[in-house]
Amino acid sequence: MYAQMIKTARTGVKPREEMSEQERAFQDKIDAGIKIEPRDWMPDDYRATLIRQIGQHAHSEVVGQLPEGNWITRAPTLERKAILLAKVQDEAGHGLYLYSAAETLGESRDELIRLLHEGRMKYSSIFNYPTLNWADIGAVGWLVDGAAIINQVALQRTSYGPYSRAMIRICKEESFHARQGYHAIMKMAFGTPEQKKMAQDAVNRLWFPALMMFGPSDKDSVHSEQSMAWKIKVKTNDELRQQFVDQTVPQIEYLGLDLPDPNIKWNEERGHYDFSDPDWSEFFDVIKGNGPCNVDRMNARRKAWDDGQWVRDGLLAHARKKAAAKVAAE
């Protein structure tokens, strides 16, 4: 999802017999639904896995601003521009909440950002796809934020207190994102034939990348089991993906658009829609850095960081000078 393929130190779950007394007490707390807080004892691998997952989630919020920021100055009306600006600003806030949560585990924000800029941490594969036109902006809000919501609602129950609280805050803001996107795409789907065509094209292009957001299928997610036992993850990739498809298919139908996958069909027996897997080789390729926009995104991030350096330095120098003057006056 916003955090895909988070590695844990081992595959499978550590058996209870192999746990130390501390580890057993820790697992009991998690099983009882008691939140873990920053200064509580935790296994090293719990901490490391969380830092990777929350860090990747934070990076996704920040990098996710780029494809939409691209359209702020080209929004079709002033109202749409104000809405998109507010939405993108929210995403900066989401990044901040998440970096703060990671910091409670002892990893600084600057360090996480450095790891991202050195290519040693990742962000969601979805943001390596381009936003080619205004219909894409509607589809991103509706499908990408829609997929994010499904993941984040589940994560409100995650075992780490600060992460869970960040998710609760984020979820409060996310439905605005999905609804403004659907509203924008509705205008196009019910507009001129050309607009409808654009809406269809956006759905066709973004459908499979959106499905990939939930990460590889469960049978290929070797690192999920321990994360599930620790309630760092609350639902499996396939469960979340199915939930997304079930929720989204009727929304596509309401727009009068064609389904982006000929294999989408209601399965009475399962009580769910059947659908095609995304092309996983494409997913792994994008993760490796070969998506259409990976290089652009990273360049934009590094440039923003480097260009902002003098502002950060200047404000800090000013703050230090003021603090020194205050001490001298006392």
Added chain:
Amino acid sequence: MKNEWPLWEIFIRGQHGMSHRHVGSLHAPDAEMAIKNARDVYTRRNEGVSIWVVEARHISATAPGDKGPLFEPSESKVYRHPTFFDIPEEVGAM
């Protein structure tokens, strides 16, 4: 010297005359910027009417290990709750 902006904890008073509540944290070079950033990050949807910021390093806290000795004693003092006392109905509201 480390060039990272210090961490601030943010407390907001909501609309309805409640106490300031911890809402999260952020980085800022000084208190003035911490307040400005807190306003942008934590009050975009009318969440507050007043902001406190405290540099995180100034906060002292209880240790998780002290939970037992600190908080368990109050569990056995049920008489501190009004429901401990049966008062006859005839006495009226109390």
